Amino acid sequence: MRTTLKITATAAVTTALALGLSACGTSSDPGGGASAAGASADPSKPLVVAASPTPHADILNFVKKNLAEKAGLKLEVKEFTDYVLPNTATQSGEVDANFFQHKPYLDDFNKKKGTDIVPVVNVELEPLGLYSHKVKDLKSLKAGRTVAVPNDTTNEGRALKLLADNGVITLKDGVGTDANLSSVKDAKGLKFKELEAATLPRALNDVDAAVINGNYAIEAKLKPAEDALALEKSDGNPYANFLAVKRGNEKDPRVVKLAKLLNSDEVKKYIDDTYDGSVIASFGAAK
Incomplete structure (x- = not known):
């Protein structure tokens, strides 16, 4: 019933991510000043990420257990069971980032709630x-x-x-x-x-x-x-779930590290082995 997503090679993903991140905080971006603050965030502090339990928190906990320490990242995962609080907590600064949603949902949420959350990197697709x-x-x-x-x-x-x-x-x-x-x-x-x-x-x-x-x-x-x-079919599907932050925090060095880890070969293998097609790796810079 589904076709297989083409997974971008890790090197290409890293390049695309770098380009996507460098595009943030331009003179036309009202969050430009905040982006500088994000880049100067203390990398020694834990990055707190809000997530739905499955598969989002599962994937993050895999990264925390197997990849984060080697990358010099302290990661904390905070689970939420609804689709509202992760964004409001990110907006207020209660958490540093979230991982649970797709772009159409975020666009609608920002419009209705007046929040300023932006995507960083796509990770996976959960077919409806x-x-x-x-x-x-x-x-x-x-x-x-x-x-x-x-x-x-x-x-x-x-x-x-x-x-x-x-x-x-x-x-x-x-x-x-x-x-x-x-x-x-x-x-x-x-x-x-x-x-x-x-x-x-x-x-x-x-x-x-x-x-x-x-x-x-x-x-x-x-x-x-x-x-x-x-x-749902996976080809051309706009509903990839991504790591997201409040605008201005895209260049937080901890966020950049996590984004690269979430698009790693190790995470792709974890998704493939754990979910057997029920969750599909869908890597690349989110737009």
């Missing part, structure tokens, strides 16, 4: 999937069935696009990943239930199917590569 405890295939999702979808703007649009791409529903012409329930042209008799993303796995017994984010699916012991009735 449609799951069910009550039906065995898409053909069984007939009129009268209820499908739960994430209630946040970007992931709801992403979920509806997944359903449309697999013929479950039809969206209005020209609708992209910003779709919402009013964008559905033909629901084919299905009913929809909007729920907070983290609660969707627990709702599987109460609905006929649910579109679940990859990290929450894995935490619920679902195997996206095996259990999903429909799964």
